[in-house]
Amino acid sequence: MVKLIHSMIRVLDEAQSVTFYEKALGLTIADRLKFPDFTLVYLKNAASGFELELTINNGTSEPYDLGNGYGHLAVSVSDLNAEHGRLKDNGFNPGDLVEFAPNGERIARFFFLSDPDGYKIEFLERSGRFS
Amino acid sequence: MVKLIHSMIRVLDEAQSVTFYEKALGLTIADRLKFPDFTLVYLKNAASGFELELTINNGTSEPYDLGNGYGHLAVSVSDLNAEHGRLKDNGFNPGDLVEFAPNGERIARFFFLSDPDGYKIEFLERSGRFS
Numbered sequence: 001m002v003k004l005i006h007s008m009i010r011v012l013d014e015a016q017s018v019t020f021y022e023k024a025l026g027l028t029i030a031d032r033l034k035f036p037d038f039t040l041v042y043l044k045n046a047a048s049g050f051e052l053e054l055t056i057n058n059g060t061s062e063p064y065d066l067g068n069g070y071g072h073l074a075v076s077v078s079d080l081n082a083e084h085g086r087l088k089d090n091g092f093n094p095g096d097l098v099e100f101a102p103n104g105e106r107i108a109r110f111f112f113l114s115d116p117d118g119y120k121i122e123f124l125e126r127s128g129r130f131s
Numbered sequence: 132m133v134k135l136i137h138s139m140i141r142v143l144d145e146a147q148s149v150t151f152y153e154k155a156l157g158l159t160i161a162d163r164l165k166f167p168d169f170t171l172v173y174l175k176n177a178a179s180g181f182e183l184e185l186t187i188n189n190g191t192s193e194p195y196d197l198g199n200g201y202g203h204l205a206v207s208v209s210d211l212n213a214e215h216g217r218l219k220d221n222g223f224n225p226g227d228l229v230e231f232a233p234n235g236e237r238i239a240r241f242f243f244l245s246d247p248d249g250y251k252i253e254f255l256e257r258s259g260r261f262s
Contacts (some may be wrong), residue, residue, distance in 0.1 A: 002156050003178035003216075003260060007138045008202030025133050031260060033148070035233050042260070050181040051260075053204060060137065067198025071139030071186060083133075102166050108250035114175070117200065123133070129162060129182075130136060 006042065007073060008050055008053040009119055010064050014039060016116045017054055024113060025050060025075060029055070064117060069112070072120035080109050080125040087113060094123070137173065138204060140250055141195050145170060147247045155223055156206060156243060157251070158183060195211055195248060203243070203251035211240050211256040218244060225254070229235040 011017040018041060027043035030051060041054040052073065077083045080097065087094045090108040092113060100108045109125040124130040142148040149172060152158040158174035161182060172185040183204065185222040202247060211228065218225045231239040239255040255261040 001176060001178045002206040002208050003176075003253070003257075003262075004178075004181045004183070004204065005207045006205045008205065008253075009207045033238065042225075045132060045134075047132045048181065049246060050179065053202070053205070054133070054134070064200030065196075065198035066200045067196035069141050069195030069197045069250070070201035071141060071184070073135065073141065074137045074184070075133040076136050077133050084229050107164065119200070122139075126134075131134075 004050060006051040006053045008055055009117070010055045010057065011115075011117045012056070012063065013097065013116065014041060014054065014056045017041075017056075018043070020116050021054075023090060023117075024046055024087060025106060037071045042111050058076075066118055070119075074122040074130075076126040076130050078126050080111070080123060083123055084111055132160055135181060137182040137184045139186055140248070141186045141188065141191075142246075142248045143187070143191060144247065145172060145185065145187045148172075149174070152183065152185075152246050154220060154221060155246075162204075163183065195234045197249055200249075205255055205261075205262045207255050207257040208262050211242070211254060214254055237260040 021043050027045050030042040030044045033040040037058050039056045042051045044051040084094055084097055092098045097111050101107060111120045111123050158176050160175040161175045163172040168189050172187050173182045175182040176239045215225055215228055226236060226243045228242050230237060242254050246250045
């Protein structure tokens, strides 16, 4: 059986991205592989076996084209309001809290935060399958 | 502590994508939420709590612009050669098997497969942290 193990995004500035994912999401470096032309950084925390892989290509300075296909990486948190406040207190700029209840019944509570390269991260309140 | 729970991609054809992820990766539908303008499909299997979320926007027929920032979703498999053969036998078109050993020491064995919208999936042989 296949197992989902990581998602990879290309980022421009390794230090900036590693700091962001540590401060905003609490992910730390599980491994770092440096090659002549590029570096791979694997980020994780104890809550999941799934990792985020960052690729840093040497000599790339133009922002990556994020297109309109890839959407986001989602994380769940137990207290969404507290997390939103913590991020703002730490200088991040999360979007507004959204109650998603298209038919009157709440399906999700969430907000989005962008990483240094503009990739979206969805913070979902832990509930039901979002746990 | 935040927990990584899913990754979202936008796809054009729900049935085609669901069939692909079922046949190629063995993922099945954990939930499907249909709204007036779009549908969300959550795919998973028993090997991981992490899910792949598909967003299908009604009325979209132009291929999504995948850009050059997002890289891939990676899965691990126990027998890479067998998986490569199984995919070919089932009409898929996986790329060549790659032995990644930049300094003489093997770091990974993998191949890539594209989904119906062109998103890359990396199949990694289960080993070390890729397990």
